[in-house]
Amino acid sequence: MEKFQNFTGIVVPLDRANVDTDAIIPKQFLKSIKRSGFGQYLFDEWRYLDHGEPGMDVTQRQLNPDFVLNKPRYQSAQILLGRSNFGCGSSREHAPWALQDYGFKVVIAPSFADIFFNNCFKIGLLPIILENNILDQLFDKVYNTEGYVLNVSLNDQLLITPTEERISFEVDAFRKHCLLNGLDEIGLTLQHAEEIKQFEQRHREQQPWLFL
Amino acid sequence: MMQTLYDKLWNQHVVPTESGGADGMALLYIDRHLVHEVTSPQAFESLKMAGRRPWRLNSILAVADHNVPTTERGGGISDPVSRLQVDTLDKNCDELGITEFKMNDMRQGIVHVIGPEQGATLPGMTVVCGDSHTSTHGALGCLAFGIGTSEVEHVLATQCLLTRKSKSMRVAVEGKLGLGVTAKDIALAVIGQIGTAGGTGYAIEFAGDAIRSLTVEGRMTLCNMAIEAGARAGMVAVDETTIEYIKGRPFAPRGQLWDRAVAHWQTLHSDDDAIFDKTVVLDATNIRPQVTWGTSPEMVTTIDGRVPDPVSINDTVKRQDLEQALKYMGLKPNTPIQSIILDKIFIGSCTNSRIEDLRAAAKVIKGRRIASTIKLALVVPGSGLVKRQAEEEGLDKIFKTAGFEWREPGCSMCLAMNDDRLSKGERCASTSNRNFEGRQGPGGRTHLVSPAMAAAAAIAGHFVDVSQMDVG
Ligand code: SF4
Numbered sequence: 289m290e291k292f293q294n295f296t297g298i299v300v301p302l303d304r305a306n307v308d309t310d311a312i313i314p315k316q317f318l319k320s321i322k323r324s325g326f327g328q329y330l331f332d333e334w335r336y337l338d339h340g341e342p343g344m345d346v347t348q349r350q351l352n353p354d355f356v357l358n359k360p361r362y363q364s365a366q367i368l369l370g371r372s373n374f375g376c377g378s379s380r381e382h383a384p385w386a387l388q389d390y391g392f393k394v395v396i397a398p399s400f401a402d403i404f405f406n407n408c409f410k411i412g413l414l415p416i417i418l419e420n421n422i423l424d425q426l427f428d429k430v431y432n433t434e435g436y437v438l439n440v441s442l443n444d445q446l447l448i449t450p451t452e453e454r455i456s457f458e459v460d461a462f463r464k465h466c467l468l469n470g471l472d473e474i475g476l477t478l479q480h481a482e483e484i485k486q487f488e489q490r491h492r493e494q495q496p497w498l499f500l
Numbered sequence: 501m502m503q504t505l506y507d508k509l510w511n512q513h514v515v516p517t518e519s520g521g522a523d524g525m526a527l528l529y530i531d532r533h534l535v536h537e538v539t540s541p542q543a544f545e546s547l548k549m550a551g552r553r554p555w556r557l558n559s560i561l562a563v564a565d566h567n568v569p570t571t572e573r574g575g576g577i578s579d580p581v582s583r584l585q586v587d588t589l590d591k592n593c594d595e596l597g598i599t600e601f602k603m604n605d606m607r608q609g610i611v612h613v614i615g616p617e618q619g620a621t622l623p624g625m626t627v628v629c630g631d632s633h634t635s636t637h638g639a640l641g642c643l644a645f646g647i648g649t650s651e652v653e654h655v656l657a658t659q660c661l662l663t664r665k666s667k668s669m670r671v672a673v674e675g676k677l678g679l680g681v682t683a684k685d686i687a688l689a690v691i692g693q694i695g696t697a698g699g700t701g702y703a704i705e706f707a708g709d710a711i712r713s714l715t716v717e718g719r720m721t722l723c724n725m726a727i728e729a730g731a732r733a734g735m736v737a738v739d740e741t742t743i744e745y746i747k748g749r750p751f752a753p754r755g756q757l758w759d760r761a762v763a764h765w766q767t768l769h770s771d772d773d774a775i776f777d778k779t780v781v782l783d784a785t786n787i788r789p790q791v792t793w794g795t796s797p798e799m800v801t802t803i804d805g806r807v808p809d810p811v812s813i814n815d816t817v818k819r820q821d822l823e824q825a826l827k828y829m830g831l832k833p834n835t836p837i838q839s840i841i842l843d844k845i846f847i848g849s850c851t852n853s854r855i856e857d858l859r860a861a862a863k864v865i866k867g868r869r870i871a872s873t874i875k876l877a878l879v880v881p882g883s884g885l886v887k888r889q890a891e892e893e894g895l896d897k898i899f900k901t902a903g904f905e906w907r908e909p910g911c912s913m914c915l916a917m918n919d920d921r922l923s924k925g926e927r928c929a930s931t932s933n934r935n936f937e938g939r940q941g942p943g944g945r946t947h948l949v950s951p952a953m954a955a956a957a958a959i960a961g962h963f964v965d966v967s968q969m970d971v972g
Contacts, residue, residue, distance in 0.1 A: 303817075304824070373697040406663075462525045498624070500751060
């Protein structure tokens with residue numbers, strides 16, 4: 289995983305609640321056995337007017353001009369502003385992969401679905417929870433200011449607006465540590481291999497039927 | 501200290517470490533790892549690239565379900581992309597020595613159907629799978645939840661998950677269920693009440709006499725949909741019904757080990773007075789057959805209800821959501837649910853494809869024919885064994901005589917990754933769990949219902965109250 293660094297990025301507003309993982313990356317793209325290349329199909333059914341299938345040449349497809357990601361002012365956005373229960377639905381990590389592959393580094397919403405939220409951290413995409421009233425203000429500002437950017441500092445847990453307002457956010461200490469240092473969780477866990485083995489042995493003695 | 505069922509399952513699986521659960525992160529030992537073709541290839545690949553091997557092979561059970569065709573399989577999978585994904589699973593399992601039920605194995609089926617069916621998921625276990633509906637297995641009194649692909653790799657490599665304990669919620673359903681009301685209706689009624697985010701951050705225990713009187717299969721339907729209420733895990737305490745269900749299944753313990761296991765399983769319930777972070781109570785007698793009308797499972801009403809009117813909603817975001825949903829669903833405000841006309845019927849998915857589901861549907865259908873306006877009515881059993889059982893009972897004939905197609909097991913039109921799907925604008929009564937936009941095919945419109953309700957709708961061509969029908 290790459291280290292998460294401070295950055296300043298364009299913000300794009302996605303003003304819908306309950307954006308589900310089927311919408312983020314429709315299932316026909318889940319047939320890939322790779323981890324990359326999903327960005328071009330992000331929000332496929334909203335983003336294009338024609339129906340997408342894996343392997344299609346996306347440059348030949350018809351963009352939906354009304355979809356927010358297609359508006360010129362939001363090109364190369366790195367921060368996605370969402371509404372409540374973002375990422376609900378399936379456990380597919382393809383959803384955060386697609387967001388990241390598209391270029392997003394941060395998703396901000398008032399609430400996230402558990403599995404999605406968790407999956408984001410595993411790949412270095414930062415989900416930030418903000419209160420509804422702060423989000424409402426952000427949505428307003430983004431709509432009213434072309435090229436609206438936010439500066440994201442994970443270290444200080446701050447979003448800094450172009451007018452130097454500072455919005456602080458919460459993040460779990462362990463997850464922050466992993467993101468900032470680009471740590472591989474498997475490596476971290478394997479440092480406890482001995483403890484796992486001891487546990488496993490005890491567990492097997494107590495409940496041998498679990499090991500049939 | 502009084503413990504909830506969730507506390508017990510959790511505590512029995514936390515690996516004590518020196519830095520022990522700092523920041524509330526725990527190393528949770530995983531007993532059973534279920535694997536399917538969609539969310540595993542990237543995990544196997546990274547595992548290999550890192551030069552690692554699975555920690556404990558006999559904890560893993562693999563099966564291909566999402567991409568498999570439900571029509572005759574002798575010729576293999578025709579879609580090359582689907583085929584590659586299934587082949588990749590086969591190859592990974594063969595190389596590593598992982599137990600897999602291959603496509604033409606009688607035991608193949610939807611991962612959440614075959615786990616309990618085989619006794620591969622047992623009370624007291626921690627069960628994970630790269631699939632959100634892993635919550636299904638909690639019906640057996642185990643802690644089961646869905647994980648992402650990075651976590652699939654983590655469990656393969658370490659037999660553990662680095663995770664955080666959820667809050668606990670008790671959903672108590674008290675009283676007796678009315679005629680024609682099933683576990684599916686309880687699930688939808690609960691979601692209608694608490695919302696699709698109501699369970700976010702919680703593990704739900706379903707309790708109360710209406711739950712205790714459900715069969716294990718009914719409990720699976722309910723726990724299956726815990727994720728649709730936002731909860732990663734749903735569970736039901738172990739009782740005699742659970743133990744009876746497990747007895748004699750292929751992976752279940754036998755002899756002396758069985759007795760020891762049963763003694764342990766009998767402790768798997770919340771202590772009286774255990775404290776939950778949240779409690780929700782529903783009166784079973786008030787639950788009516790449910791039908792969703794929108795694009796989220798919380799957009800649900802009863803068979804006597806009507807499609808809501810956005811005008812009545814003050815919250816702007818909610819109103820826009822509703823308008824968007826009605827537009828997508830092609831429905832006018834205030835339309836009576838019973839006047840909604842259907843194009844297709846799908847009976848299947850990990851929510852409702854077990855033998856009892858098929859029996860319930862067949863009972864309604866017996867001696868009747870599907871309406872002439874129905875373009876396609878599908879029954880897709882959850883596993884090869886469910887299919888065989890149903891055929892032994894003659895259910896396939898009832899379905900076929902009525903005009904249903906009788907298919908091979910798999911996920912099928914639950915998410916339309918194979919050829920079974922809705923075309924744009926088509927409307928389907930489905931026993932699956934998600935009615936999201938495009939879930940059953942781009943532009944397709946899904947109404948979630950119980951198997952009996954789907955069967956009744958197939959006969960009538962529109963939704964009808966199954967409790968009013970003269971059934972078997
Ligand atoms: S039946 Fe549907 S919900 Fe269940 S595992 Fe398959 S695709 Fe997922």
